[in-house]
Amino acid sequence: MHRRIIAPGALAAASLLLAIPASAASYSPGAPGIGDPYYPYYGNGGYDVSHYDLRLRYQPKTDELQGTATILARTTQDLSSFDLDFLLDVSEVRVNGAKAAFRHAEQHELVITPRTPLAKGTPVTVVVRYSGVPSTKSAYGFDTWHRTPDGAVAADEPEAAWWWFPSNDHPSDKATYDVSVAVPDGTQAISNGTLRSTRSERGWTRYSWRQDKPQATYLATLAIGRFDITTGTSERGVPVLNAYSKDLGDNDGAARASVERTGEIVDWLSNYFGPYPFAEAGGYVPNTTTGYALETQTRVFYSPKQFAKGANTSVVVHELAHQWYGDDVSVKGWKDIWLNEGFATYAQWLWSEHEGEGTAQELADHVYASHPADDPFWTVAPGDPGADDQFDDAVYDRGAAAIQALRDEVGDTAFFRILKGWPKSHAYGNASVADFEKYAEQISGKPLAGLFDTWLYQRSKPAVGAVRSFAAAGTAGKAVPQPKSWKKIEAAHGGHGR
Incomplete structure (x- = not known):
């Protein structure tokens, strides 16, 4: 279940105003939230981040994390103070080289007051020194730091950064990353992008990773433990790095039989979505008790439970499809989640067809026929599902059926132009959703407002015949067989919820 965050109190806001020097009376605090209606106090106002440099040291035995985060940003208003989203203990903050006052507020806000107020358009370098035991921290009754027998994992949605680095935690503020992590010899640290260097000294090994394309904060990941790492290159030249905990037990073989097909699947998806948008691909399977997978950019997180029933390439397809739909092109706000989950699910439908386990049309027919008109399934609107239903099955299944409806309406030629052109048109x-509707109308030359409203916003089952190919599926008394791929496709759903 996802949460709505309680607004910081008026008293806290008043104390911030009192802290502003008289000479800077025209300056004001940055908002403690970026303004997303689903999560009003995620992210922050007043600045835009361009780069995170994270230099960390982690001890797996005690779960102690020490870090120095250097954040490069630019102000978007005259600022007397600003917030970062963060939970660990902070020892020092500097803003443009000078020590700054700071305090923790509410449950996940770090409020920073620079020595000198910051004018709009000012380049800002923020250095935060911190430490703590992430597994002891929680906010709003939950945590996203996952301990493993030999380390820990940071991977969750819609929030995960608070437990390991200070950030502007909203997908609309993407940035590049350098993540350098020192761990005891024999332990490895895995993150996004490309491994730039590995250096050992005095019993510690430092792994330095670089993500050189813009990345949303929830897509940043950190995995620490003892891994078996495999490397290779896809036929189209995409480097691939995968990692598996050495204690996966009975799930090890099925995990490898799935994730080791990453290069093949990346190349296959490129036929539909265009060239792979990042410098490297891959995934990792740590020994966690979580049950979901997550599209962490370039290095997908998979739970061993995804492979408990055997190999599942469908979930690999889903998460790799997100590299285009969700990572390359990210949502403006969390209500736009259909652009992530609907298209990743539709990629699974195309893979099902490729594998001979059910066509996209058969899967759409099954979705339509298996939910009667009074099923609550139809009351969730994929185009704006609400925070509580952000990862509801309807966002995935009805969302993918909406894409099949679009395909029926515009025809295959225009449809596959849309599918491939969209990531390029909004790259990085x-x-x-409104942007996508406009783009689809531009490419197809057809008015599509009615179709999008029917499939994405109406809280009722589309009428029989609303889309031609669904008519047979909706005919009373006609059963639609469950495609062979269905259960594997469904395994990718809802895993982001806790």
């Missing part, structure tokens, strides 16, 4: 940026 953010977009909304």
Whole structure:
């Protein structure tokens, strides 16, 4: 279940105003939230981050994390103070080289007051020194730091950064990353992007990773433990790095039989979505008790439970499809989640067809026929599902059926132009469902507002015949067989919820 965050109190806001020098009376605090209606106090106002440099040291035995985060940003208003989203203990903050006052507020806010107020458009370098035991921290009754027998994992949605680095935690503020982590010899540290160097000294080994393309904060990941690492290159030249905990037990073989097909699947997806958008691909399977997978950018997180019933390439397809739909092009706001989950699910439908386990049309027919008109399934609107239903089955299944409906309406030629052109048109940026509708109309030359409203926003089952190919599926008394791929596809759903 996802949470709505309680607004910081008026008293806290008043104390911030009192802290502003008289000479800076025209300056004001940055908002403690970026303004997303689903999570009003995630992210922060007043600045835009361009780069995170994280230099960390982690002891697996005690779960102690020490870090220095250097954040490069630019102000978007005249600022007397600003917030970062963070939970660990802070010992020092500097803003443009000078020590700054700081305090923790509410449950996940670090409020920073620089020595000198910051004018709009000012480049800012923020250095935060911190330490703590992430597994002892929680906010709003939950935590996203996952301990393993030999280390820990940071991977969750819609929030995970608070437990290991200070950030502007909202997908609309993407940035590049350098993540350098020192761990005891024999332990490895895995993160996003490309491994730039490995250096050992005095019983510690430092792993330095670089993500050189913009990345949302929830897509940043850190995995520490003892891994078996495999490397290779896809036929189209994409480097691939995968990692598996050495204690996966009975799930080890099925995990490898799935994730080791990453290069093949990346190349296959490129036929539909265009060239792979990042410098490297891959995934990792740590020994966690979590049950979900997550599209952490370039290095997908998989739970061993995804492979408890055997190999599952479908979930690999889902998470790798997100590298285009969700990571390359990220949501403007969390209500736009259909752009992530609907398209990743549709990629599974295309893979099902490729594997001979059910066509996309058969899967769409099954979704339509298996939910009667009074099923609550139809009351969730994939185009704006609400925070509580952000990862509901309807966002995935009805969301993918909406894409099949679009395909029926515009025809295959225009549809596959849309599918491939969209990531290129908004590369490394953010977009909304409204942006996608506009793009689809532009490419197809057809008005699509009615179709999008029917499939994404109406809280009722689309009428029989609303889309031609669904008519037979909706005919009373006609059963639609469950495609062979269905259960594997469903395994990728809802895993982000806790």
